[in-house]
Amino acid sequence: MNTRAPAPAPTAGLFKLLGVVLGVFVLTFSLVPLYRIACEKVFGIRMERVPGSTGASAGALTPSGKRTVRVEFDAGVNSKLPWTFHPEQMTMDVVPGELNEALYFARNDSARAVVGSAVPSVAPARASGYFNKTECFCFTAQTLQAGETRDMPLRFIVDPALPPEVTTITLSYTFYRNDTLTSELQGGGASSAPRAAP
Secondary structure, eight states, X not given: OOOOOOOOOHHHHHHHHHHHHXXXXXXXXXXXXXXXXXXXXXXXOOOOOOXXXXXXXXXXXXXXXXOOXXXXXXXXXXXXXXXXXXXXXXXXXXXXTSEEXXXXXXXXXXXXXXXXEEEEEEESGGGGGGEEXXXXXXXXXXXXXXXXXXXXXXXXXXXXXXXXXXXEEEEEEEEEEOHHHHHHHHHSXXXXXXXXXX
């Protein structure tokens, strides 16, 4: 006796295909919020929100007028990078919501051009979400020719929503040698313009 298994209905494959398409569609729209959550909660990186979107808008960063927060600046250089690097000022009292500017000094003490990348750190950790850098030398890799010096600007705003018990924020940068870009630089063209870090 020859019994055949019943053939699956032609609509079963269609439903599976529609399920996959729907799943991909939902995943596509959920990637941005998932990425934001991963950055903010797991890695401690506060993602900037575009004015008009949900969350803090540009109008929310209005100066508080009364409160001041002390910002302490710190700097370090990895032992593989032959640079001198330090803040031009050690502390600054800022009003939350106001735009501030600080300068860091860097000098290449070697006989060759070197590319460095700065990694920022904010303490206490819970203040990192309220410290917004609008311009920073840490956004791009920095190239210094042999003996070259440079003042590197940092522009920032302390969010007025900073918890009131946080009265001091320490901003620290560590410069590391960018081996990939330094090798490219020493093997080819020598430009001192900032470059995007790989």
